[in-house]
Amino acid sequence: MHFTPMQTSPDETWATFVQDIEAELDAHRDRAFSDASQAFAATEAARQPWSRARVIEWLSFQTYYEYQAILFISKWLQSTPETDALVLLCQQIEDEGNHFNWLNQHLEQLGARLSEWTPLPEIVDWVESFYGSLPDTIARLAAHNLAGESGACRSFSSIVPFLPDDLQKTMRRIMPDEQFHLRLGRRILSKYCTTDEQRDRARHYALEVAELETRAIQAFNRKLATLEN
Ligand SMILES: [Fe+2]
Numbered sequence: 467m468h469f470t471p472m473q474t475s476p477d478e479t480w481a482t483f484v485q486d487i488e489a490e491l492d493a494h495r496d497r498a499f500s501d502a503s504q505a506f507a508a509t510e511a512a513r514q515p516w517s518r519a520r521v522i523e524w525l526s527f528q529t530y531y532e533y534q535a536i537l538f539i540s541k542w543l544q545s546t547p548e549t550d551a552l553v554l555l556c557q558q559i560e561d562e563g564n565h566f567n568w569l570n571q572h573l574e575q576l577g578a579r580l581s582e583w584t585p586l587p588e589i590v591d592w593v594e595s596f597y598g599s600l601p602d603t604i605a606r607l608a609a610h611n612l613a614g615e616s617g618a619c620r621s622f623s624s625i626v627p628f629l630p631d632d633l634q635k636t637m638r639r640i641m642p643d644e645q646f647h648l649r650l651g652r653r654i655l656s657k658y659c660t661t662d663e664q665r666d667r668a669r670h671y672a673l674e675v676a677e678l679e680t681r682a683i684q685a686f687n688r689k690l691a692t693l694e695n
């Protein structure tokens with residue numbers, strides 16, 4: 467017998483409360499990053515091909531994020547009794563492992579080392595402390611897969627045109643995977659949030675990410691701005 471991996475379809479539909487949370491996240495991000503430039507691209511200098519220093523700094527962050535995603539998602543598996551969510555998260559870890567590997571190769575080609583890069587405290591609070599301590603599947607998928615991955619999809623599409631060609635190619639390979647992680651979050655939340663209390667918890671964790679992410683990105687944008695001088 468031939469088994470195929472679990473799939474999500476772009477045409478799949480989601481519970482209304484999931485769509486409402488996403489609309490709230492979008493509104494939050496529209497307010498936080500009000501000019502057209504978006505996350506990680508807040509200055510005039512960011513709207514043209516990025517300097518090597520800026521590419522290395524952003525790529526270091528993104529490579530770190532993919533690596534941390536492997537660590538916190540693999541930790542979640544130990545306490546994921548929902549077997550469909552467990553299998554989907556295993557597929558996600560494989561994707562994040564590939565992303566880490568590809569981006570790390572770009573970083574090393576640029577002469578940089580992830581081990582020599584230190585994340586800002588606001589980034590550690592968001593990526594390591596918050597994602598690393600989420601209590602259960604609803605909290606984790608609302609925070610990381612719904613809020614975190616939708617933010618990643620949004621910021622990737624806003625910055626990809628300013629990256630070097632070879633890195634653009636890799637990012638375009640990564641983006642459909644992040645869309646899949648977003649869709650699996652929508653699917654699992656639609657299935658397992660059956661009470662108002664669970665739906666409220668999902669919303670709470672998703673919106674908490676919007677706050678943490680905004681603080682981290684604003685701090686990171688300030689650091690990127692110093693590289694332009
Ligand atoms: Fe990823």
Ligand SMILES: [Fe+2]
Binds near residue numbers: 535615643644647
């Ligand atoms: Fe992802």
